[in-house]
Amino acid sequence: MTRQEFLLEMDEILGLRAGTLRGDEKLDDLQNWDSTALVGLIVLAENANQTNISPDQVVGCSTVADLLRLANVDPAPARK
Amino acid sequence: MPETTPSSPDLLRELHFPVTPATVLRKRHTLKRELLAQPNLLSRRIAVLGGSTTSELTAMLELFLLFHGIRPTFYESGYNRYAEDVLLDNAALAAFQPDVVFLHTTWRNVSEFPALLEPAADVDRRVRREAARFEALWDKLHDRYGVMVVQNNFDLPPLRPLGNLEAFEPSSRTDFLMRLNADFAAWARRHSWFAINDIHYLCAQIGLGAWHGGTYWYNFHMAVSPTATVALAQNAAALIKSVYGKSRKCLVLDLDNTLWGGVIGDDGVNNLILGADHPVGEAYLDFQRYVKSLRERGILLAVCSKNDPAIAKEGFSHPDSVLRLDDFIAFHANWDAKPLAMRAIAAELNIGLDSLVFVDDNPMERALMREQLPDVATPEVGSDVARYAEILEAEHYFDVHRIVRDDLSRAAFYDENAKRSEQQSTVADYGEFLASLDMTAEIAPFAPVYLERITQLINKTNQFNLTTRRYTSAEVESIAADAACVALYGRLADKFGDNGLVSVIIGRAAGDVLHLDLWLMSCRVLNREMELAMFDALVEQCQARGLRSLLGVYVPSKKNAMVADLYSRLGFLPDHEGAQGATWWRFTLPSAPLVSTRHIRRTASASASESRSSSSVPNSELLATR
Numbered sequence: 001m002t003r004q005e006f007l008l009e010m011d012e013i014l015g016l017r018a019g020t021l022r023g024d025e026k027l028d029d030l031q032n033w034d035s036t037a038l039v040g041l042i043v044l045a046e047n048a049n050q051t052n053i054s055p056d057q058v059v060g061c062s063t064v065a066d067l068l069r070l071a072n073v074d075p076a077p078a079r080k
Numbered sequence: 081m082p083e084t085t086p087s088s089p090d091l092l093r094e095l096h097f098p099v100t101p102a103t104v105l106r107k108r109h110t111l112k113r114e115l116l117a118q119p120n121l122l123s124r125r126i127a128v129l130g131g132s133t134t135s136e137l138t139a140m141l142e143l144f145l146l147f148h149g150i151r152p153t154f155y156e157s158g159y160n161r162y163a164e165d166v167l168l169d170n171a172a173l174a175a176f177q178p179d180v181v182f183l184h185t186t187w188r189n190v191s192e193f194p195a196l197l198e199p200a201a202d203v204d205r206r207v208r209r210e211a212a213r214f215e216a217l218w219d220k221l222h223d224r225y226g227v228m229v230v231q232n233n234f235d236l237p238p239l240r241p242l243g244n245l246e247a248f249e250p251s252s253r254t255d256f257l258m259r260l261n262a263d264f265a266a267w268a269r270r271h272s273w274f275a276i277n278d279i280h281y282l283c284a285q286i287g288l289g290a291w292h293g294g295t296y297w298y299n300f301h302m303a304v305s306p307t308a309t310v311a312l313a314q315n316a317a318a319l320i321k322s323v324y325g326k327s328r329k330c331l332v333l334d335l336d337n338t339l340w341g342g343v344i345g346d347d348g349v350n351n352l353i354l355g356a357d358h359p360v361g362e363a364y365l366d367f368q369r370y371v372k373s374l375r376e377r378g379i380l381l382a383v384c385s386k387n388d389p390a391i392a393k394e395g396f397s398h399p400d401s402v403l404r405l406d407d408f409i410a411f412h413a414n415w416d417a418k419p420l421a422m423r424a425i426a427a428e429l430n431i432g433l434d435s436l437v438f439v440d441d442n443p444m445e446r447a448l449m450r451e452q453l454p455d456v457a458t459p460e461v462g463s464d465v466a467r468y469a470e471i472l473e474a475e476h477y478f479d480v481h482r483i484v485r486d487d488l489s490r491a492a493f494y495d496e497n498a499k500r501s502e503q504q505s506t507v508a509d510y511g512e513f514l515a516s517l518d519m520t521a522e523i524a525p526f527a528p529v530y531l532e533r534i535t536q537l538i539n540k541t542n543q544f545n546l547t548t549r550r551y552t553s554a555e556v557e558s559i560a561a562d563a564a565c566v567a568l569y570g571r572l573a574d575k576f577g578d579n580g581l582v583s584v585i586i587g588r589a590a591g592d593v594l595h596l597d598l599w600l601m602s603c604r605v606l607n608r609e610m611e612l613a614m615f616d617a618l619v620e621q622c623q624a625r626g627l628r629s630l631l632g633v634y635v636p637s638k639k640n641a642m643v644a645d646l647y648s649r650l651g652f653l654p655d656h657e658g659a660q661g662a663t664w665w666r667f668t669l670p671s672a673p674l675v676s677t678r679h680i681r682r683t684a685s686a687s688a689s690e691s692r693s694s695s696s697v698p699n700s701e702l703l704a705t706r
Contacts, residue, residue, distance in 0.1 A: 015109025028550065032109065036139040039296070039306050040105035047102055055299035059540050062550055 001048035006073045009048075010064065013040040025064045045071035095147045097459065097474040101310035108139060115146035122324060127155040127178035129162035131189035132303035140310050141182075144317030148326050159301055159604035160189070166217045168510060169224065180320055181221050182230040183214075184312075186279065186303040187237050187257055191576060194251040196242075203250045211263035222273055228323050228481075229274045230316060233261045235283040235304070238292040275323070275481040277316045279304075286311055299536070301604070318476030328457060328477040329431055330380035331371065332422065334440035335392055335413070337463070339371070339403065340364050344395045345387060355400030363466040368402040370469040375407050379478050380429065382410035384421045384438065389413040418445055419452040437477045439468060514609060514679040517574040521610065523583075523617035524685035526560035526567045533581045534569055537602065542639040544611075545600040546632065546646065551586075564589050566621050570614050572605050572680070579605050583614050592628040599632070599646075606642075612676035615650055619674045630667040631655065650676070 001009075007021045014021075014032045027033055038058060045053045051072045061067050068074070091114050094103050104111070128134045128141070138154045145152045155176040157165045162183055165173050190210060194203045218229050234257040240246045246254035261280055268276050283291040286308055293305040304312060321327065336343045341353025341360050353361045354368075375381050381403075385392050392413035396405045405411070410428050412421040418440070426433050433455040440446055441463045449458045459475050461468050472478075526534060535556045542548065551559070559565050570583035582605045586598040601611055622630065632647050648654075652665035 009106060012110065013106050013108070015113075028548070034135065034139075035133070035300060036105070036108065036136045039136050039300070039302070039309075040102075040108065043102045043105055043306050054295045056295065056536055059299060059536055 001071075001073060003068060003073050006044075006048060006068060006071060007064070009044050010041065010067075013037050013044065021064055023064050023068060027062055027064065027067075030064075041067060048073065092147070093460075095143065097471050099310060099314065099474075101307040104140065104143065104310055105306060108143065111143055112146065115143065116151070118146070118149065121146070121149055121151040122326075123151045123153065124179045124320075124324070125155070125176060126152045126320070127157075127173060127176060127181045129157040129165050129181060129183050130303075131160050131162050131183075131185035132297075133159055133301045134184055136300075136302060136306065136309050137184060137313055140313035141317055144314045145320060148317055148321035150317075150321060150324065150326070158606045159602070161606070162189075163213075163217060164513075164607075166220050166224075168513065174224075178225055178227050180228045180230060180323065181225065182277070182316060182320075183217065183232065184303070185214075185232055187234045187253070188297070188303055190234070190257070190260070193253050193256055196251055197249075198251040200250045203256065207256065207259045207263065211260055211267075214264070215267060218267070218271070218274055222271075227273070228320075230277050230319055231264065231274065232277045232279045232312075233264045235279045235291065236288060238288055238294075275319055277312070277319055279312060279315075282308070282311055282315055300540075314476070318479040319481055321476075322479045322481045327479055328379075328437045329435040330382055330409075330425070330429060330437070331374060331472075331478075332382045332384045332410075332425060332436055332438045332456075333371065334438075334442065334445065335383060335385040335387060335395060337441040338439060338465075338468075339368060340395055340398065340401070341465070345391050349394045349398050352395060352398055354398055360465065361400070365400060365402065367465050367468050370472075372402050372407065374478060377480075380410075381408045382425050382429070383408050383412060384418055384425065384440075385413045386415055386418070387413040417448070417452075419449055422449065422453055422456055437472070437475075439472070441465075511679070517576070517608070517679070519572060519574045519608060519680045520683045521573075521613045521617075521680045522571040522683050522685050523568055523614060525621075526556070526569055527685070528560070530569050530581055531556055531560060534584055537581065537584055537600065538598065541600040541602060542637070543603050543642050544606065545598075545637075545640050546596070546643055547598055547635045548637045548640060549598050551598075559586055562588075566594055566618065566625070568614065568617060568621065570601075570610060570617070572608065572610050572613075574608075583610055585614055585618055587618070587622075587630070589625065589627060592626070594622050594627050594630050596630060596632040599643075609677040609679050611646065612650075613680040613682060616674045616676050617682065619669060622669055623671070623673070627669060629669055632665045632667070633658075634663050634665070636661045 003023065007023060008018055011018050011020050014030055014037055016031065042053055042055055042058050045051055045058070045067070048071050051070075053070055057070055058067065061070060091107070091111065094100070094107055094111060126141070126145070128138050130137070134156045138156060142152055142154070155173055155178060162185060164170070191213065192206070192210075194206055198206075214231070218231065221227060221229050236257065237253055240254065242249055242252045246252040249255060264276055268274050291304055291308045293302050293308070296302040296305055302309065333339055341364055342351060344352060354364045355361045356365060371381065383392070389411070393405055393411070395401065396403060410425045412425055414421065422433070422436065422438065426436060433453055437457045437459070438446075438449050439459065439461055440449070441461070446458050446460065449456055457475065457477055459471050461471050535551065538551050538556065559567050566585070566587040566589065568585045569581050571581050572579045582602040584598060584600050585596065587594040587596045601614070618630070630652070632652055634644060634647060636644065647665035650667065652667040655664040655666040657663050
């Protein structure tokens with residue numbers, strides 16, 4: 001799963017318009033960031049790139065970029 | 081019955097068989113928006129009282145209830161406070177006035193399993209005692225609120241300490257849980273207002289590997305995995321919708337390649353594929369048996385087939401046909417478009433289209449029915465008869481919460497009254513209840529062994545959290561080693577078990593004032609006076625350092641309203657206000673120790689030898705190092 005695809009999936013998990021997340025947001029600032037979204041993200045991350053992620057790893061994340069790293073998705077924005 | 085028409089059938093297919101939990105979790109908000117757009121939703125108040133965390137469950141339950149046309153409002157108990165909320169007449173629950181109470185407990189909520197090889201008579205008494213503990217809750221709920229009570233039975237634990245002996249050894253956990261389930265079932269048979277959400281079946285259906293959450297329990301206290309949470313919510317929602325008469329009443333069946341293999345008009349009755357002498361014929365036979373079983377429990381059967389009626393009826397004279405013509409209450413075999421026939425069936429039976437389920441092997445017919453009569457449930461059964469019944473069941477169309485309403489027996493009445501009296505006498509007031517818990521707290525400076533848990537708690541606690549500040553593990557380590565900081569953890573145990581590390585305070589000394597940067601507590605120990613024990617310990621630490629006052633700050637968030645008045649309750653005085661509603665509160669330290677709670681006995685830290693002793697850091701040193 002690419003960075004962009006992962007962010008779009010996160011948009012959906014959080015009920016945000018597609019393309020809202022850029023990757024540098026703090027998780028606590030996100031609309032609809034709750035425990036169910038967190039669980040959804042773990043499931044997403046596990047499915048993405050077949051990465052095994054434990055819940056406590058996600059709990060330790062504070063930014064979207066942290067999550068991208070955890071899901072084995074390149075956290076850096078694509079170069080233009 | 082009002083008819084509902086989903087606004088976006090394609091999207092809502094995600095909630096039909098086969099439901100993919102990851103997809104439902106991902107599309108939760110979009111699905112909810114679509115479902116809320118349905119007309120004629122029935123509003124109901126659902127109290128979810130959990131033996132584990134419940135927020136993920138209620139999020140899924142909301143979707144599936146909306147899917148069934150019920151718009152829920154939820155009350156959620158605190159973590160593992162299902163019993164207290166009931167027995168202590170929680171005011172918020174009373175004000176909520178639930179329509180349904182759902183007790184979401186699992187094997188983890190069994191208070192005590194038998195000891196290995198415990199005598200059978202003792203196990204018998206233990207089973208009864210544990211069942212009675214739940215029965216007292218159900219009774220109280222019914223007496224207090226007169227509501228429908230939905231109770232999980234017990235799932236199987238992930239491990240079998242006794243291996244295969246678990247299957248028959250009376251002191252094994254498996255045998256114990258099976259006996260409790262039997263007691264729950266017996267209760268359900270006797271009480272019409274009580275229904276079982278059968279998670280014992282669900283865990284087998286899903287498989288224990290997928291059912292149990294593993295680290296989800298340790299991290300979030302989710303009793304089951306996300307996959308299982310979706311299935312559990314779907315099952316419970318189906319049960320609740322059945323309480324409100326939203327189950328379907330009539331199964332309408334196509335004939336050719338649905339109830340038998342082949343086309344009767346072309347092949348003739350003698351050449352139909354039906355019966356145990358043919359692998360596919362046996363599958364049709366089993367499906368007919370399943371349909372027959374639905375009829376036997378009161379589901380109406382009808383036929384909707386493009387056929388000559390006389391020829392179509394001949395199919396039921398097949399020697400292997402389990403279904404007979406008189407099993408069907410309506411029989412529409414003709415060449416009309418099937419939606420027309422379906423309307424005729426609904427009119428004939430005087431039931432709404434939303435009471436009908438249509439099963440047809442032909443995808444074109446299914447698509448036409450969905451397009452023209454969306455209120456008729458038309459499951460995507462495919463063309464493999466071996467799966468028809470499974471798919472019908474997975475859609476929960478015909479779920480009922482009971483078939484027979486039994487009267488209470490006189491013996492049970494007296495038995496229940498005795499249990500009520502006993503319970504009432506044991507929890508006469510809240511102070512007595514707290515005292516009965518025999519609570520002990522270990523409150524001490526951060527110790528290396530707990531830093532991971534402390535970091536985790538800091539990063540996930542939202543409600544009882546004065547500032548909602550987050551710290552990385554490195555920052556927590558740094559704080560633990562910083563002589564200028566007063567950093568305390570608190571563990572709480574009671575006679576029922578160890579609640580673990582549940583509270584954290586971080587303060588930083590400046591002059592003779594300790595600035596409180598963080599104060600949080602896990603909601604699992606709310607209303608146990610643990611915050612008072614923490615406060616007493618904090619005051620003690622500050623006194624030992626020669627500090628004069630505490631300066632606390634409350635930073636409001638969307639989720640921490642419950643602690644808005646904590647400082648005022650503890651005797652702090654307003655100091656000043658800041659941006660975004662933040663308020664500062666000052667507390668002048670007394671010279672003598674504080675005793676804010678007498679319900680919690682503080683014990684020595686088990687890890688004291690590893691931790692920095694605050695008493696060895698005099699205030700003069702603090703001032704020097706700041």
